Amino acid sequence: MKQVYIAVLGFGTVGYGVYQVLRQNGDMIAHREGLKISIKRILVKDFVNEPNYDKAPKELFVTGMDEIMADPEINIVVECMGGIEPARTCILQALDAGKSVVTSNKEVISKHWYTFDAAARRTGAGLYIEATVGGGIPLIRALTDGLQASRIDRIMGIINGTTNFILTKMSEEGLAFEDVLREAQANGFAEANPAADVEGYDACYKLSILSSLAFHTHIPVATIYREGITRLTVADFEIAKQLGYEIKLLAIGKKTESDKMLVETRVHPTMLKKTHPLASIRGSFNAVFLHGNTVDDVMLYGRGAGQLPTASAVLGDVIYACHHEGAHPQVTFRNIPDTDSGTVVLKDWDSIYCIRLRVADRPGVLSSIAGVFANHNVSLKTVLQSAESDEDKTKHIAKITFITHMARELSVQAALKDLVNLECTESIDGLIRVEE
Numbered sequence: 001m002k003q004v005y006i007a008v009l010g011f012g013t014v015g016y017g018v019y020q021v022l023r024q025n026g027d028m029i030a031h032r033e034g035l036k037i038s039i040k041r042i043l044v045k046d047f048v049n050e051p052n053y054d055k056a057p058k059e060l061f062v063t064g065m066d067e068i069m070a071d072p073e074i075n076i077v078v079e080c081m082g083g084i085e086p087a088r089t090c091i092l093q094a095l096d097a098g099k100s101v102v103t104s105n106k107e108v109i110s111k112h113w114y115t116f117d118a119a120a121r122r123t124g125a126g127l128y129i130e131a132t133v134g135g136g137i138p139l140i141r142a143l144t145d146g147l148q149a150s151r152i153d154r155i156m157g158i159i160n161g162t163t164n165f166i167l168t169k170m171s172e173e174g175l176a177f178e179d180v181l182r183e184a185q186a187n188g189f190a191e192a193n194p195a196a197d198v199e200g201y202d203a204c205y206k207l208s209i210l211s212s213l214a215f216h217t218h219i220p221v222a223t224i225y226r227e228g229i230t231r232l233t234v235a236d237f238e239i240a241k242q243l244g245y246e247i248k249l250l251a252i253g254k255k256t257e258s259d260k261m262l263v264e265t266r267v268h269p270t271m272l273k274k275t276h277p278l279a280s281i282r283g284s285f286n287a288v289f290l291h292g293n294t295v296d297d298v299m300l301y302g303r304g305a306g307q308l309p310t311a312s313a314v315l316g317d318v319i320y321a322c323h324h325e326g327a328h329p330q331v332t333f334r335n336i337p338d339t340d341s342g343t344v345v346l347k348d349w350d351s352i353y354c355i356r357l358r359v360a361d362r363p364g365v366l367s368s369i370a371g372v373f374a375n376h377n378v379s380l381k382t383v384l385q386s387a388e389s390d391e392d393k394t395k396h397i398a399k400i401t402f403i404t405h406m407a408r409e410l411s412v413q414a415a416l417k418d419l420v421n422l423e424c425t426e427s428i429d430g431l432i433r434v435e436e
Protein backbone atom coordinates (compact mmCIF):
# COMPACT_ATOMS: atom_id res chain seq x y z
CA MET A 1 0.00 0.00 0.00
CA LYS A 2 1.43 3.35 -1.00
CA GLN A 3 0.95 6.24 1.45
CA VAL A 4 0.14 9.53 -0.34
CA TYR A 5 0.04 12.87 1.47
CA ILE A 6 -1.81 15.79 -0.05
CA ALA A 7 -2.37 19.42 0.92
CA VAL A 8 -5.73 21.10 0.29
CA LEU A 9 -5.70 24.85 -0.38
CA GLY A 10 -9.07 26.39 0.56
CA PHE A 11 -11.62 24.61 2.76
CA GLY A 12 -14.87 25.88 1.25
CA THR A 13 -17.41 23.89 -0.77
CA VAL A 14 -14.93 21.88 -2.87
CA GLY A 15 -12.08 21.71 -0.32
CA TYR A 16 -14.35 20.37 2.41
CA GLY A 17 -15.94 18.07 -0.19
CA VAL A 18 -12.52 16.50 -0.81
CA TYR A 19 -12.20 15.85 2.92
CA GLN A 20 -15.70 14.29 3.00
CA VAL A 21 -15.19 12.04 -0.05
CA LEU A 22 -11.91 10.79 1.40
CA ARG A 23 -13.64 9.96 4.69
CA GLN A 24 -16.48 8.26 2.83
CA ASN A 25 -14.51 6.39 0.16
CA GLY A 26 -10.90 6.44 1.43
CA ASP A 27 -10.88 2.76 2.43
CA MET A 28 -12.42 1.73 -0.88
CA ILE A 29 -9.79 3.77 -2.78
CA ALA A 30 -7.04 2.15 -0.68
CA HIS A 31 -8.41 -1.31 -1.38
CA ARG A 32 -8.95 -0.79 -5.11
CA GLU A 33 -6.06 1.49 -6.03
CA GLY A 34 -3.45 0.50 -3.47
CA LEU A 35 -3.23 4.13 -2.35
CA LYS A 36 -3.74 5.42 1.17
CA ILE A 37 -4.50 9.09 0.52
CA SER A 38 -4.26 11.37 3.58
CA ILE A 39 -4.76 15.10 3.86
CA LYS A 40 -1.69 16.36 5.73
CA ARG A 41 -2.34 20.12 5.57
CA ILE A 42 -5.34 22.39 4.87
CA LEU A 43 -4.60 26.00 3.95
CA VAL A 44 -7.13 28.56 5.24
CA LYS A 45 -7.01 32.34 5.39
CA ASP A 46 -7.35 32.40 9.15
CA PHE A 47 -8.62 29.98 11.77
CA VAL A 48 -11.17 32.27 13.41
CA ASN A 49 -13.28 33.05 10.35
CA GLU A 50 -13.09 29.67 8.60
CA PRO A 51 -16.63 28.21 8.80
CA ASN A 52 -15.41 24.62 8.26
CA TYR A 53 -12.60 24.90 10.85
CA ASP A 54 -14.36 22.60 13.33
CA LYS A 55 -15.00 19.93 10.67
CA ALA A 56 -11.45 18.52 10.52
CA PRO A 57 -8.68 17.94 13.11
CA LYS A 58 -7.21 21.30 14.16
CA GLU A 59 -3.61 20.17 13.63
CA LEU A 60 -4.18 19.93 9.85
CA PHE A 61 -4.85 23.65 9.41
CA VAL A 62 -2.19 26.17 8.37
CA THR A 63 -2.45 29.79 7.25
CA GLY A 64 0.60 29.95 4.97
CA MET A 65 2.17 27.91 2.16
CA ASP A 66 5.60 27.58 3.86
CA GLU A 67 4.84 24.43 5.84
CA ILE A 68 3.30 22.78 2.77
CA MET A 69 6.22 23.68 0.51
CA ALA A 70 8.78 22.57 3.08
CA ASP A 71 7.19 19.15 3.59
CA PRO A 72 8.84 16.58 1.31
CA GLU A 73 6.06 14.07 2.06
CA ILE A 74 3.43 16.27 0.38
CA ASN A 75 3.67 15.41 -3.31
CA ILE A 76 0.28 16.67 -4.43
CA VAL A 77 -1.28 20.07 -3.83
CA VAL A 78 -5.05 20.39 -4.35
CA GLU A 79 -6.07 23.97 -5.08
CA CYS A 80 -9.73 24.85 -4.41
CA MET A 81 -9.57 28.50 -3.36
CA GLY A 82 -10.87 29.85 -6.67
CA GLY A 83 -10.06 33.21 -8.33
CA ILE A 84 -6.68 34.35 -9.59
CA GLU A 85 -4.61 35.33 -6.55
CA PRO A 86 -3.28 33.75 -4.41
CA ALA A 87 -4.27 30.62 -6.38
CA ARG A 88 -1.93 31.44 -9.30
CA THR A 89 1.08 32.00 -7.04
CA CYS A 90 0.42 28.88 -4.93
CA ILE A 91 0.02 26.66 -8.02
CA LEU A 92 3.25 27.99 -9.53
CA GLN A 93 5.11 27.59 -6.23
CA ALA A 94 4.04 23.94 -6.03
CA LEU A 95 4.81 23.13 -9.67
CA ASP A 96 8.20 24.88 -9.51
CA ALA A 97 9.03 22.68 -6.53
CA GLY A 98 8.03 19.54 -8.49
CA LYS A 99 4.81 18.96 -6.55
CA SER A 100 1.87 17.92 -8.72
CA VAL A 101 -1.19 20.17 -8.72
CA VAL A 102 -4.87 19.22 -8.93
CA THR A 103 -7.25 22.16 -9.26
CA SER A 104 -10.96 22.87 -9.65
CA ASN A 105 -10.28 26.52 -10.51
CA LYS A 106 -11.36 27.15 -14.14
CA GLU A 107 -10.66 30.87 -14.04
CA VAL A 108 -7.00 30.55 -13.12
CA ILE A 109 -6.49 27.61 -15.50
CA SER A 110 -8.15 29.34 -18.46
CA LYS A 111 -6.07 32.50 -17.92
CA HIS A 112 -2.68 31.09 -16.80
CA TRP A 113 -2.60 27.55 -18.16
CA TYR A 114 0.43 28.21 -20.36
CA THR A 115 2.52 29.42 -17.40
CA PHE A 116 1.54 26.40 -15.32
CA ASP A 117 2.10 24.05 -18.26
CA ALA A 118 5.63 25.43 -18.77
CA ALA A 119 6.44 25.04 -15.06
CA ALA A 120 5.07 21.48 -14.99
CA ARG A 121 7.13 20.51 -18.06
CA ARG A 122 10.24 22.06 -16.48
CA THR A 123 10.01 20.11 -13.24
CA GLY A 124 8.13 16.99 -14.41
CA ALA A 125 5.22 17.69 -12.06
CA GLY A 126 1.65 16.79 -13.00
CA LEU A 127 -1.09 19.34 -13.63
CA TYR A 128 -4.62 17.97 -13.43
CA ILE A 129 -7.81 19.91 -14.16
CA GLU A 130 -10.73 17.46 -14.40
CA ALA A 131 -12.82 19.39 -11.85
CA THR A 132 -12.53 22.69 -13.74
CA VAL A 133 -15.24 21.74 -16.27
CA GLY A 134 -18.43 19.77 -15.71
CA GLY A 135 -18.04 18.98 -11.99
CA GLY A 136 -18.64 15.25 -11.65
CA ILE A 137 -18.76 14.57 -15.41
CA PRO A 138 -15.44 13.07 -16.56
CA LEU A 139 -15.15 15.41 -19.54
CA ILE A 140 -11.47 16.30 -19.52
CA ARG A 141 -10.38 12.70 -19.21
CA ALA A 142 -12.79 11.75 -22.03
CA LEU A 143 -11.02 14.24 -24.29
CA THR A 144 -7.46 13.42 -23.25
CA ASP A 145 -7.71 9.70 -22.60
CA GLY A 146 -10.68 8.37 -24.51
CA LEU A 147 -11.06 10.40 -27.67
CA GLN A 148 -7.41 10.99 -28.59
CA ALA A 149 -7.78 8.88 -31.72
CA SER A 150 -10.63 11.00 -33.05
CA ARG A 151 -10.55 14.39 -34.74
CA ILE A 152 -13.06 16.41 -32.70
CA ASP A 153 -14.57 19.14 -34.85
CA ARG A 154 -17.55 20.24 -32.78
CA ILE A 155 -18.40 20.88 -29.14
CA MET A 156 -21.79 22.07 -27.99
CA GLY A 157 -22.53 22.18 -24.30
CA ILE A 158 -24.61 23.38 -21.41
CA ILE A 159 -21.72 23.96 -19.01
CA ASN A 160 -23.18 26.35 -16.46
CA GLY A 161 -25.74 24.88 -14.07
CA THR A 162 -26.95 28.20 -12.64
CA THR A 163 -28.01 29.60 -16.00
CA ASN A 164 -29.60 26.31 -17.05
CA PHE A 165 -31.59 26.32 -13.81
CA ILE A 166 -32.79 29.88 -14.54
CA LEU A 167 -33.60 29.19 -18.21
CA THR A 168 -35.51 25.99 -17.34
CA LYS A 169 -37.70 27.94 -14.89
CA MET A 170 -38.24 30.78 -17.38
CA SER A 171 -39.27 28.26 -20.02
CA GLU A 172 -41.47 26.02 -17.89
CA GLU A 173 -43.09 28.62 -15.63
CA GLY A 174 -43.19 31.66 -17.94
CA LEU A 175 -41.34 33.78 -15.37
CA ALA A 176 -39.15 36.86 -15.95
CA PHE A 177 -35.35 36.62 -15.60
CA GLU A 178 -35.16 38.90 -12.53
CA ASP A 179 -37.80 36.89 -10.64
CA VAL A 180 -36.12 33.54 -11.29
CA LEU A 181 -32.70 34.94 -10.43
CA ARG A 182 -34.02 36.20 -7.09
CA GLU A 183 -35.49 32.76 -6.33
CA ALA A 184 -32.27 31.00 -7.42
CA GLN A 185 -30.24 33.26 -5.09
CA ALA A 186 -32.61 32.57 -2.19
CA ASN A 187 -32.26 28.80 -2.74
CA GLY A 188 -28.46 28.84 -3.12
CA PHE A 189 -28.52 28.03 -6.86
CA ALA A 190 -27.04 31.43 -7.76
CA GLU A 191 -24.32 33.56 -6.13
CA ALA A 192 -25.12 36.88 -4.44
CA ASN A 193 -23.05 38.39 -7.27
CA PRO A 194 -24.31 36.33 -10.20
CA ALA A 195 -22.35 38.08 -12.99
CA ALA A 196 -19.83 35.27 -13.58
CA ASP A 197 -22.69 32.89 -14.35
CA VAL A 198 -25.44 34.99 -15.94
CA GLU A 199 -23.07 37.09 -18.06
CA GLY A 200 -21.45 33.93 -19.44
CA TYR A 201 -17.90 34.40 -18.05
CA ASP A 202 -17.88 31.03 -16.26
CA ALA A 203 -18.95 29.25 -19.46
CA CYS A 204 -16.21 31.10 -21.41
CA TYR A 205 -13.51 29.89 -18.99
CA LYS A 206 -14.76 26.33 -19.41
CA LEU A 207 -15.12 26.57 -23.18
CA SER A 208 -11.56 27.90 -23.41
CA ILE A 209 -10.34 24.76 -21.59
CA LEU A 210 -12.58 22.32 -23.47
CA SER A 211 -11.94 23.71 -26.95
CA SER A 212 -8.17 23.92 -26.36
CA LEU A 213 -8.11 20.23 -25.44
CA ALA A 214 -10.56 19.16 -28.15
CA PHE A 215 -8.92 21.14 -30.98
CA HIS A 216 -5.30 20.72 -29.73
CA THR A 217 -4.53 24.44 -29.88
CA HIS A 218 -4.73 27.09 -27.17
CA ILE A 219 -8.00 29.05 -27.39
CA PRO A 220 -7.57 32.08 -25.08
CA VAL A 221 -10.65 33.25 -23.14
CA ALA A 222 -10.37 36.69 -24.74
CA THR A 223 -10.99 35.25 -28.21
CA ILE A 224 -14.34 33.69 -27.23
CA TYR A 225 -17.51 35.60 -28.15
CA ARG A 226 -19.62 36.04 -25.01
CA GLU A 227 -23.24 37.01 -24.43
CA GLY A 228 -25.11 36.26 -21.17
CA ILE A 229 -28.77 35.54 -20.46
CA THR A 230 -29.74 38.81 -18.74
CA ARG A 231 -31.54 40.27 -21.78
CA LEU A 232 -33.82 37.29 -22.39
CA THR A 233 -37.48 38.10 -21.89
CA VAL A 234 -40.76 36.26 -21.43
CA ALA A 235 -41.55 37.14 -25.08
CA ASP A 236 -38.38 35.31 -26.26
CA PHE A 237 -39.60 32.13 -24.58
CA GLU A 238 -43.14 32.54 -25.96
CA ILE A 239 -41.83 32.78 -29.51
CA ALA A 240 -39.39 29.90 -28.97
CA LYS A 241 -42.23 27.70 -27.70
CA GLN A 242 -44.46 28.67 -30.61
CA LEU A 243 -41.73 27.65 -33.06
CA GLY A 244 -40.77 24.40 -31.28
CA TYR A 245 -37.51 25.52 -29.65
CA GLU A 246 -35.95 25.64 -26.17
CA ILE A 247 -33.56 28.46 -25.21
CA LYS A 248 -30.26 27.35 -23.67
CA LEU A 249 -27.00 29.12 -22.85
CA LEU A 250 -24.74 27.13 -25.13
CA ALA A 251 -20.97 27.00 -25.33
CA ILE A 252 -20.17 26.25 -28.94
CA GLY A 253 -16.84 25.34 -30.51
CA LYS A 254 -16.44 24.43 -34.17
CA LYS A 255 -13.29 23.64 -36.09
CA THR A 256 -12.58 23.34 -39.79
CA GLU A 257 -9.17 22.64 -41.21
CA SER A 258 -7.82 24.14 -44.45
CA ASP A 259 -4.24 25.48 -44.73
CA LYS A 260 -4.90 26.94 -41.25
CA MET A 261 -7.16 25.68 -38.50
CA LEU A 262 -10.33 27.80 -38.48
CA VAL A 263 -12.06 27.86 -35.11
CA GLU A 264 -15.22 29.54 -33.86
CA THR A 265 -15.88 29.64 -30.14
CA ARG A 266 -18.86 31.39 -28.65
CA VAL A 267 -21.09 31.45 -25.59
CA HIS A 268 -24.58 32.88 -26.04
CA PRO A 269 -28.28 32.09 -25.60
CA THR A 270 -29.29 29.70 -28.36
CA MET A 271 -32.62 28.42 -29.64
CA LEU A 272 -32.42 24.64 -29.97
CA LYS A 273 -35.04 22.44 -31.63
CA LYS A 274 -36.95 20.59 -28.90
CA THR A 275 -35.83 17.32 -30.47
CA HIS A 276 -32.11 18.11 -29.95
CA PRO A 277 -30.69 16.04 -27.03
CA LEU A 278 -29.37 19.19 -25.32
CA ALA A 279 -32.84 20.77 -25.34
CA SER A 280 -34.02 18.25 -22.74
CA ILE A 281 -31.29 19.07 -20.17
CA ARG A 282 -33.23 20.61 -17.30
CA GLY A 283 -32.39 22.42 -14.07
CA SER A 284 -28.80 22.61 -12.88
CA PHE A 285 -27.62 19.60 -14.90
CA ASN A 286 -24.86 19.96 -17.49
CA ALA A 287 -24.30 18.12 -20.76
CA VAL A 288 -21.70 18.30 -23.50
CA PHE A 289 -22.23 17.10 -27.02
CA LEU A 290 -19.09 16.30 -29.02
CA HIS A 291 -18.64 15.26 -32.61
CA GLY A 292 -15.54 13.46 -33.87
CA ASN A 293 -14.67 12.07 -37.27
CA THR A 294 -14.36 8.51 -35.99
CA VAL A 295 -16.84 8.46 -33.11
CA ASP A 296 -19.71 10.51 -34.60
CA ASP A 297 -21.76 11.98 -31.73
CA VAL A 298 -20.83 11.59 -28.05
CA MET A 299 -22.85 13.14 -25.24
CA LEU A 300 -21.82 13.36 -21.58
CA TYR A 301 -24.40 14.36 -18.99
CA GLY A 302 -24.42 14.84 -15.23
CA ARG A 303 -23.96 17.09 -12.24
CA GLY A 304 -21.85 19.98 -13.54
CA ALA A 305 -21.11 21.29 -10.03
CA GLY A 306 -21.81 20.60 -6.39
CA GLN A 307 -19.68 19.62 -3.44
CA LEU A 308 -19.39 15.85 -3.79
CA PRO A 309 -19.43 15.56 -7.62
CA THR A 310 -16.64 18.17 -7.88
CA ALA A 311 -14.66 16.66 -5.02
CA SER A 312 -15.02 13.27 -6.68
CA ALA A 313 -13.44 14.69 -9.86
CA VAL A 314 -10.63 16.23 -7.77
CA LEU A 315 -9.87 12.90 -6.09
CA GLY A 316 -10.05 11.09 -9.43
CA ASP A 317 -7.22 13.41 -10.51
CA VAL A 318 -5.26 12.74 -7.30
CA ILE A 319 -5.46 8.99 -7.97
CA TYR A 320 -4.50 9.50 -11.62
CA ALA A 321 -1.53 11.66 -10.56
CA CYS A 322 -0.36 8.91 -8.18
CA HIS A 323 -0.53 6.27 -10.91
CA HIS A 324 1.45 8.50 -13.31
CA GLU A 325 4.16 9.66 -10.92
CA GLY A 326 7.39 10.22 -12.84
CA ALA A 327 5.60 10.26 -16.21
CA HIS A 328 2.77 12.77 -15.97
CA PRO A 329 1.00 13.36 -19.30
CA GLN A 330 1.34 16.85 -20.84
CA VAL A 331 -1.05 18.73 -23.10
CA THR A 332 -0.56 17.94 -26.78
CA PHE A 333 -0.50 21.49 -28.11
CA ARG A 334 1.82 24.48 -27.96
CA ASN A 335 0.52 26.16 -24.83
CA ILE A 336 1.25 29.83 -25.43
CA PRO A 337 -0.47 33.01 -24.19
CA ASP A 338 -2.08 33.91 -27.52
CA THR A 339 -3.51 31.98 -30.43
CA ASP A 340 -1.05 29.79 -32.30
CA SER A 341 -0.06 31.18 -35.73
CA GLY A 342 -1.59 28.10 -37.34
CA THR A 343 -5.02 28.83 -35.84
CA VAL A 344 -7.49 31.53 -36.80
CA VAL A 345 -10.34 32.30 -34.40
CA LEU A 346 -13.24 33.47 -36.57
CA LYS A 347 -15.34 36.51 -35.71
CA ASP A 348 -17.73 36.01 -38.64
CA TRP A 349 -19.46 32.65 -38.40
CA ASP A 350 -22.55 31.15 -40.05
CA SER A 351 -25.72 30.71 -38.05
CA ILE A 352 -29.49 30.88 -38.23
CA TYR A 353 -30.98 33.87 -36.41
CA CYS A 354 -34.28 34.63 -34.71
CA ILE A 355 -34.87 38.41 -34.77
CA ARG A 356 -37.81 40.18 -33.14
CA LEU A 357 -38.82 43.71 -34.15
CA ARG A 358 -41.58 46.17 -33.29
CA VAL A 359 -42.47 48.28 -36.31
CA ALA A 360 -45.19 50.64 -37.50
CA ASP A 361 -48.11 48.58 -38.77
CA ARG A 362 -48.72 50.02 -42.23
CA PRO A 363 -48.44 48.93 -45.86
CA GLY A 364 -44.96 48.57 -47.33
CA VAL A 365 -43.12 48.14 -44.01
CA LEU A 366 -42.50 44.43 -44.42
CA SER A 367 -41.01 44.90 -47.88
CA SER A 368 -38.64 47.67 -46.71
CA ILE A 369 -37.43 45.43 -43.87
CA ALA A 370 -37.00 42.48 -46.22
CA GLY A 371 -35.06 44.86 -48.52
CA VAL A 372 -32.59 45.69 -45.72
CA PHE A 373 -32.00 41.99 -45.02
CA ALA A 374 -31.55 41.33 -48.76
CA ASN A 375 -29.01 44.18 -49.04
CA HIS A 376 -26.89 42.32 -46.51
CA ASN A 377 -27.37 38.93 -48.09
CA VAL A 378 -29.53 37.66 -45.22
CA SER A 379 -32.36 35.53 -46.55
CA LEU A 380 -35.52 34.97 -44.52
CA LYS A 381 -37.08 31.59 -43.89
CA THR A 382 -40.04 32.33 -41.58
CA VAL A 383 -41.96 35.51 -40.74
CA LEU A 384 -44.49 35.70 -37.89
CA GLN A 385 -46.56 38.81 -37.32
CA SER A 386 -48.99 39.98 -34.66
CA ALA A 387 -50.53 43.40 -34.09
CA GLU A 388 -50.65 45.56 -30.96
CA SER A 389 -51.67 49.14 -30.18
CA ASP A 390 -49.52 51.40 -28.06
CA GLU A 391 -50.91 52.63 -24.75
CA ASP A 392 -52.69 55.77 -26.00
CA LYS A 393 -53.94 53.86 -29.09
CA THR A 394 -52.52 56.47 -31.47
CA LYS A 395 -50.06 54.13 -33.15
CA HIS A 396 -50.61 50.73 -34.66
CA ILE A 397 -47.62 48.53 -34.03
CA ALA A 398 -46.76 45.17 -35.53
CA LYS A 399 -44.54 42.68 -33.70
CA ILE A 400 -42.61 40.69 -36.28
CA THR A 401 -40.36 37.68 -35.75
CA PHE A 402 -37.97 36.62 -38.51
CA ILE A 403 -36.13 33.33 -38.70
CA THR A 404 -33.32 33.57 -41.22
CA HIS A 405 -31.70 30.93 -43.33
CA MET A 406 -28.01 30.33 -42.59
CA ALA A 407 -26.40 33.81 -42.61
CA ARG A 408 -23.09 35.46 -41.69
CA GLU A 409 -22.85 36.96 -38.20
CA LEU A 410 -21.38 40.28 -39.38
CA SER A 411 -23.99 40.60 -42.15
CA VAL A 412 -26.81 40.16 -39.63
CA GLN A 413 -25.22 42.74 -37.30
CA ALA A 414 -24.90 45.19 -40.22
CA ALA A 415 -28.53 44.57 -41.21
CA LEU A 416 -29.67 45.31 -37.63
CA LYS A 417 -27.79 48.63 -37.68
CA ASP A 418 -29.65 49.62 -40.85
CA LEU A 419 -32.98 48.38 -39.47
CA VAL A 420 -32.62 50.62 -36.40
CA ASN A 421 -32.35 53.60 -38.75
CA LEU A 422 -35.53 52.76 -40.69
CA GLU A 423 -38.25 55.29 -39.94
CA CYS A 424 -40.80 52.47 -39.38
CA THR A 425 -38.72 50.65 -36.72
CA GLU A 426 -39.89 51.15 -33.14
CA SER A 427 -37.44 48.76 -31.49
CA ILE A 428 -35.34 45.66 -32.00
CA ASP A 429 -36.59 43.41 -29.21
CA GLY A 430 -34.40 40.37 -29.54
CA LEU A 431 -31.77 38.46 -31.46
CA ILE A 432 -31.15 34.82 -30.63
CA ARG A 433 -28.94 32.49 -32.61
CA VAL A 434 -30.46 29.14 -33.59
CA GLU A 435 -28.86 25.67 -33.80
CA GLU A 436 -30.75 22.82 -35.43
Ligand SMILES: NC(=O)c1ccc[n+]([C@@H]2O[C@H](COP(=O)([O-])OP(=O)(O)OC[C@H]3O[C@@H](n4cnc5c(N)ncnc54)[C@H](OP(=O)(O)O)[C@@H]3O)[C@@H](O)[C@H]2O)c1
Nearest residue numbers: 010011012013014043044045080081082104105305306310
Ligand atom coordinates in the same frame (compact mmCIF):
# COMPACT_ATOMS: atom_id res chain seq x y z
N1 LIG B 1 -18.68 24.77 -5.82
C1 LIG B 1 -18.72 24.01 -6.90
O1 LIG B 1 -19.68 23.23 -7.11
C2 LIG B 1 -17.61 24.04 -7.89
C3 LIG B 1 -17.66 23.18 -9.00
C4 LIG B 1 -16.60 23.17 -9.92
C5 LIG B 1 -15.55 24.05 -9.74
N2 LIG B 1 -15.54 24.92 -8.68
C6 LIG B 1 -14.41 25.82 -8.54
O2 LIG B 1 -13.66 25.45 -7.41
C7 LIG B 1 -13.07 26.58 -6.79
C8 LIG B 1 -13.53 26.66 -5.32
O3 LIG B 1 -14.94 26.78 -5.34
P1 LIG B 1 -15.80 26.65 -3.99
O4 LIG B 1 -17.21 26.57 -4.43
O5 LIG B 1 -15.25 25.62 -3.12
O6 LIG B 1 -15.54 28.10 -3.37
P2 LIG B 1 -15.73 28.49 -1.82
O7 LIG B 1 -16.81 27.70 -1.21
O8 LIG B 1 -15.81 29.98 -1.81
O9 LIG B 1 -14.36 28.02 -1.20
C9 LIG B 1 -13.15 28.65 -1.40
C10 LIG B 1 -12.44 28.66 -0.10
O10 LIG B 1 -11.11 29.12 -0.29
C11 LIG B 1 -10.84 30.04 0.76
N3 LIG B 1 -9.78 30.96 0.41
C12 LIG B 1 -9.82 32.03 -0.38
N4 LIG B 1 -8.63 32.66 -0.39
C13 LIG B 1 -7.83 31.95 0.42
C14 LIG B 1 -6.50 32.10 0.85
N5 LIG B 1 -5.77 33.14 0.46
N6 LIG B 1 -5.97 31.20 1.68
C15 LIG B 1 -6.73 30.16 2.13
N7 LIG B 1 -8.01 29.98 1.79
C16 LIG B 1 -8.55 30.86 0.94
C17 LIG B 1 -12.15 30.75 0.98
O11 LIG B 1 -12.17 31.41 2.21
P3 LIG B 1 -13.11 32.72 2.39
O12 LIG B 1 -14.51 32.23 2.24
O13 LIG B 1 -12.76 33.20 3.73
O14 LIG B 1 -12.73 33.68 1.29
C18 LIG B 1 -13.13 29.58 0.92
O15 LIG B 1 -13.23 28.94 2.15
C19 LIG B 1 -13.51 27.77 -7.64
O16 LIG B 1 -12.54 28.04 -8.60
C20 LIG B 1 -14.78 27.27 -8.33
O17 LIG B 1 -15.01 27.92 -9.54
C21 LIG B 1 -16.55 24.93 -7.75
